[in-house]
Amino acid sequence: MGLTLFPGDGDTGSADVSWSYNSFHAFRRWLAAVEGFALDDMHGFGGERPWAGVATTLAPLLDHPDDGGPDLTPAQCAALLPRLREIADEPRGGSADPLLRRHGDDARRLVVVLQLCVDKGVDLVFG
Numbered sequence: 118m119g120l121t122l123f124p125g126d127g128d129t130g131s132a133d134v135s136w137s138y139n140s141f142h143a144f145r146r147w148l149a150a151v152e153g154f155a156l157d158d159m160h161g162f163g164g165e166r167p168w169a170g171v172a173t174t175l176a177p178l179l180d181h182p183d184d185g186g187p188d189l190t191p192a193q194c195a196a197l198l199p200r201l202r203e204i205a206d207e208p209r210g211g212s213a214d215p216l217l218r219r220h221g222d223d224a225r226r227l228v229v230v231l232q233l234c235v236d237k238g239v240d241l242v243f244g
Contacts, residue, residue: 120183124233125240132233134226138183140219145179147220151204174200181243188240194231202228 120141123133136144142156149156152173158164159171161180168180177193178201189197205224234241 121244122227122230123242123244124230124237125188125242126233126237132226132229134223134230136223141183143216144220144223147217148175148201148204148224149179184243186243188242189234190240191235191238194234194241198228198231198235201231 119135119137121133121135124131146156149159152171152175154166154171154173155164156162156179158166159180160167168176173179174196177189178197181189201224205221205228207221231241233239
C-alpha cells in the first residue's frame with residue numbers, strides 16, 4: 118500500500134511520484150529538516166508547534182494528509198516549485214547514503230510532476 122502524487126489531468130501516462138506511506142513520511146521529514154525544523158515537532162505529526170509559525174513555501178506539501186484531504190491547486194504547486202527545485206538541485210557530493218540519494222531523486226521527480234500541474238492548470242492529486 119502506498120501513495121502516488123500525480124497531475125489531475127486524467128492522463129494515465131502523465132508523470133507521477135510514488136512512495137510507501139513510511140517513505141513519504143521520511144521524505145517529508147527530510148524536507149522539513151532541510152528547511153530548518155523537525156516535522157515531528159509540528160501539529161499533526163506528534164508535536165504541538167503550529168504550522169503558522171513555520172516560514173516555508175513547502176508547508177502545503179508538508180502539512181498535507183497522506184491520503185484524503187484537498188488536492189493542491191496549480192497556484193499552490195507553483196508556489197512550491199522554486200524552493201523544491203532548489204533543494205532537488207543541491208549537490209549531494211556523491212553521497213554514499215542511499216536514503217539521501219533517494220530523497221534527492223524523489224524531489225526531482227516531484228518537481229517534474231508539479232511543473233506539469235502548473236503547465237496544464239490542474240491539481241496535484243494525492244492518491
